[in-house]
Amino acid sequence: GAVVSQHPSRVICKSGTSVKIECRSLDFQATTMFWYRQFPKQSLMLMATSNEGSKATYEQGVEKDKFLINHASLTLSTLTVTSAHPEDSSFYICSARDPYLSSYNEQFFGPGTRLTVL
């Protein structure tokens, strides 16, 4: 149990286009979902936290108009990178939390999405 999927696993797009990444909790209800960004050989940097049905809370320095997050259901959150540029190329990882699944509020991580902007 506690599986999180991401789609697509890899995406290549042209500069100026928008890309949507989906994060799904397959067998549990994700009250909270987290979006991270990871550059090569670096740690995970939290971009935003979203609670189902609420607006996402963005970390300092993350542009909310560029990285649109929607968490409309308990099993799906989407991250849309708008007007992507080469510097947005990165590994994007989501995680999900279900307080009824883990009493320690464990985060379950997705497999990540590799975004390359040409």
Next chain:
Amino acid sequence: GENVEQHPSTLSVQEGDSAVIKCTYSDSASNYFPWYKQELGKGPQLIIDIRSNVGEKKDQRIAVTLNKTAKHFSLHITETQPEDSAVYFCAARPLSSGAGSYQLTFGKGTKLSVIP
């Protein structure tokens, strides 16, 4: 906010030897400390965690120790195998959060290479 330091950044060991990775944290309110293993091109996978009411936890070849007074915790892998080669991240957060965010603060990672 919380700050997590992780050492070493890279670690090479011979197969069968032990590996130790150490982390320190700054926020005394933190009381949940998970460790993640990340293989190339994949998301992090939880391998073990410890809570502040426990000083040590073991799961087969993996163990974690916690010293809350000194604010540090360590990951120990015994009898290392080539498949243990990966990047390992420590993290810290409060077990409960007043803001309800349950955010993790990660260390910078340790690349472990197990040499056959």
